[in-house]
Amino acid sequence: MPTLICSCNETMPLDGAALSQAHGGPLKVHRLLCRREIGDFMAALDGTDDVIVACTQERHLFAEVAAQAARGDNGRPVVVAPVRFVNIRETGGWSQGAKRDPKTANAKIAALLAGAALPEPDPVPVVDYRSDGTVLVMGPPDRALPWAERLAAMSLEVTVLLTHGDIQVASAAAPAERAWPVHSGTLRALSGWLGAFEASWDTGAGRGNPIDLDLCTRCNACIEACPEHAIDFSYQIDMDRCRAHRDCVRACGAAAAIDFDRPAAVAGGRFDLVFDLNDTPAFTMHQPPQGYLHAGGAALRQQQQALALTQLVGEFEKPKFFRYKESLCAHGRNQTTGCTACIDICSTQAIRSQWHDGKGRIEVTPNLCMGCGACTTVCPSGAISYAYPGPEVLGTRLRTLLSAYRSAGGRDAVVLLHGEEAGTPAILALGRAARAGLAQGVPPNVMPVPVFHPASAGLELWLAALCWGAAHVAILLTGDQAPQYRTALQEQIDVARALLGGLGYKAGAVSLVEAADASSLDAGLAALRPARHGLPPAPFGAVAAKREMFDFALDHLVRYAPVPADIVPLPSAAPIGAVVVDTASCTLCMACVGACPTQALRDNPERPVLGFLERNCVQCGLCEKTCPEHAITLVPRLLTGEAARRTVTLNESHPFHCVRCAKPFGTAQMVESMLVRLAGHPAFAGAAAERLKMCPDCRVVDMMERDPGAISGATLR
Template sequence: MPKHLILCDCLGSQTIDAEALGRATGLTCSRVHTALCTREIAAAAKAIETGDVVIACGQEAARFAELAVDLGQPEPLCVDIRDRAGWSDDTPAAPKMAALVAEALVPAPQAKSVDVISDGTCLIIGRGSVAFPAAERLANTLAVTVLLTEDEELPTSRDFEIVRGTLKSATGTLGSFALQLDALSQMEPGGRGGYGFGTPRDKAETSCAIILDLSGNPPLFPAHEKRDGYLRADPGDPNAVAAVVFEAAQHIGTFEKPLHVAVEAQLCAHSRAGQTGCTRCLDACPTGAIQPDGDHVAVDPLICAGCGACSSLCPSGAITYDAPQVAFDLRRMQVMAETYISASGSAPRLLVHDDGHGVEMIALAARFGRGLPGDMLPLSVGALAGFGHAEMLAALALGFASVDVLTSPKSDLDTISREFELASAMGGKGRIRLLDVGDPEALSGKLYSTEAKTTGTDHVLPLGSRRQVARLAAKALMPDVMHPVPLPVGAPYGAVLVDTDACTLCLSCASLCPSGALGDNPDKPQLRFQEDACLQCGICATICPERAITLEPRFNPADTALAQVVLHEEEPFECIECGKPFGVKSTVEKIMEKLAGKHAMFAEGGAGRLIQMCDDCRIRAQYHSEANPLTGGDRPRPRTTDDYLSKRRDH
């Protein structure tokens, strides 16, 4: 059954062209209601009962969901076209509304998650004056232990345990924290008078499901606000303490932890043969969820907070954002651009924002200010740092005239700025902006002050990995550029430069290159390079014994980047026995020159000749030589029973 679009102008505060929306979206539109969530709620109920509907109202989504439950119908899809389009100083809004509705209809992939179980064991850290009242409030809900940071008078209550000691380390997350303490002593509840403590012991280990840190000391974890199950408050702020105590009481039971990223270990370029290469994800991860794991890296899904920085920065695609997948956001942008261009005939602009701060900024700008320009299409993403250079370039290549990224106070500005600079250098200069504004009116001012362009880049279909999408989009944005473009330091695209005077063609770089960008020629001494495959991980430069390799960050849009080129080649040495070419002539001659006259075995006719032979001839020469290392003495005769008896008779 085709979807029906149920419209409401929110007490006449916006103008909706139902006919234009129907043409642009292909949906059957209702009449334009005025108070669908109140006086005309019966019309909403009738529409929900009749089948698969889309309600053009985001503010009252919860009310319509409850109505659907009461009617025994599936929850309707609710789309906000008011704050993002209808409440705007720009008119008409129909093309933009159509684009927003079409984007909402893109089917989202199934979310992946894992169950996390918290048994309610809670460790409260702090002074007794703060920790004891918090423990008393939580004791009926959680199994509480207080770790005292100072010596104080102990309460007589036995509703919770009390220990003291020095916390040396803490690892883990909600449901599975592991702690190590020194000088740990437990309260002894026996005896008359005040309670005391037992004998302290070092290297004590324990575990808990929740940590409530009221100590006022530095956090136990990096990016502590993103660590599930770790709650922290300033002990001098009673309101903050009360808030985290209330929150701690909710941390018991089974929870769904989203799996934010997917990892393909075989693509990782972290290290080879003990030599470190790419560390981009390790350096960027705020929570420490990514750790080295041999030649690759491993992501702890329970610690990962889903910021998306690793996905943006990974040069090989070993780590990809998976909640939702990158392809989903590309599809959303494609549908938005195509719908808007089809309805208006001009190119839209894209505003990328997070689903918290950005949504609130747009809502406030719409309710109390000018709202968004009519050609500015907002795209909400769960991980702003995950919207990297590939997505920025893809948006332009899909037909958007420009891309604005609205950051929030909690955004990873280092990663976003790095990706912005990279996208600008790869064809997006002047068409991509970072907006770091915290005032809705200032946001509208910046968006309205930018001159809108009527055309964008010719439509390009983004296919393949993020790396392939970025290359395809960059080529479309720079159609006339056929020479390499310099990129910022640390970019994941570039060339390998070889000092041919220093290179001995040992090919250690080719053997360890994780992406296969460097390779050899089995028929002759050659070092080959394919620029498109180079990740700029640096392993080749690190492993080179002659220090003959340097990296040049750049993007080559020409097709020559897809072909193999020879970086260095030399004449092969010809075997002195059979004439078969092998090895590198200059290297063999240099070895002979250094060994000449140094030892009798390398004199003419000696072992030195073996160095000048191919593998087959060398084996034959060694086998037939007097000092053949492959031969031994005569095989001893087996000892028989007669030998044994004969020896007995002789004695």
């Protein structure tokens, strides 16, 4: 795969010989690839393999040159090689540390080039949107009416909903010509997404405005008649000024548009877009749906959001960011809710609970999902996993980077996971500041790894990265993430630290870096202290299954633990642990076995035994909530070695034999508990109490012998 690198006018200390050796083939270090050496780039296009250009500064220039080459000299299309781009300049080549330690900087550049050479991930399914430009403009008249007129002039199909929170008399006028619908009321409900919003609002005099804007002819007789000047040209009545003279009603006459006693009703419609000019947004979640733009009362924000609104007309698509495997989901069983981690954390409210025949599952609305991936990070079982890209793709990238870095002589590797939208600009800004001598820049041993969102990678990938050779894993948060994401990531980090510390590794090998600007990012990266834990690189590769990747990482960490431990206590957010059963209370009813979604709890068809396979437990809590005796307690922990893979007995009992036929039909403890609980009940006195000790068949026979007409077999059973 042709790879072109450039020292950017000799501002980076690139070692061509070392990079060639790491690359496995000759690499020429260009000085001005984007200018006088552009011919080398054009020559590289004459092939079939992808061309890697280690420059993002001139991405558009190279892309244009490639497009021009594809057009051919005579207008005949020519096949040229695809081009990929990777940044080596701001991500490390311009750092002050690269000057002090060029060997480590070149090792990082070799790793970044190796990562760029990986195959492109398979495409994921897409989610479609269609917007024809029907927009609901909501807000007080002085904001909504002027903007409605402007948006209508931009060829948008406008509907206005005037709200009553901030009426200012004579501050805005409805257009003289009825060009678009104007409604007045209080928003009742708003749901949906780009191209599919549904809004409803309450109308009627009791909800704000006694004037029915559909009936109003805008003759202005009411304005002239009102002695308090409580009506403006938006045809809203300021109820604080109105003294109920009803002169306006009489002036309106046959039009009958004004009715102070008009009953409340519900109106609504379907819209592609919503432009909200109210002070309080209609959607309160951190990330509202696409197509909903809240502008409030700030003029600059109104202009920005209106411009964005005009760009949301047409057909659009986005990736389907997630995969869901219902069979692994620990959301609910037997009408009992267990894990709700994904529902609780979703900042777009795209995830909801669904029940069918007593079994709970989650349902994700793909049009609302914004791809943060936090749900996949907190999911203990891997039922919902990230798909853009999948963990197997990101894991392969991490392993490749760390392997190439190590092979090139790099030490103390730090993986910095950051979001593409906010993290990449911060890193680029830091690189430019370092070049100007205003910052230290990205340290030479820190490898930035962009992901769609920093919350999309979790515990299993962090630990796997440490097993593949990272000395430290850092997650960059830039302050624009939903607050619950930071909380969830910190909880996951606490679990990682407990695991590492309990096995004798440096507990702080996983951390957050919180930086809203280049200077704070510079300080945060400089404060990282990677530890040389002596862990040999793990042989396992990246896999899609979360629990499998997690198990691989745990096994490797346990095998080489500096301080071996049989049991490591973990925080409550841990997705692994034990189940403790109070044998004095447990009746071995096996309700917990039926509720367990991972077969961690098991029964025995031959005898009354409750078994437990700890490696399968995801600590979802379904067993604890299902147990009618409240005999189960969860214990988050890591059980090392083969013990976690063996089924152990949590409780067992002798079978209870029918007092009539001697056939076993339950446990002694269960029957004894039932006898104690029903001892005072009049329906289970005398012979009825004795029947509780019989199997179902013998109960029927006994009752038929004592009173043949008293009861049917169906009732007894």
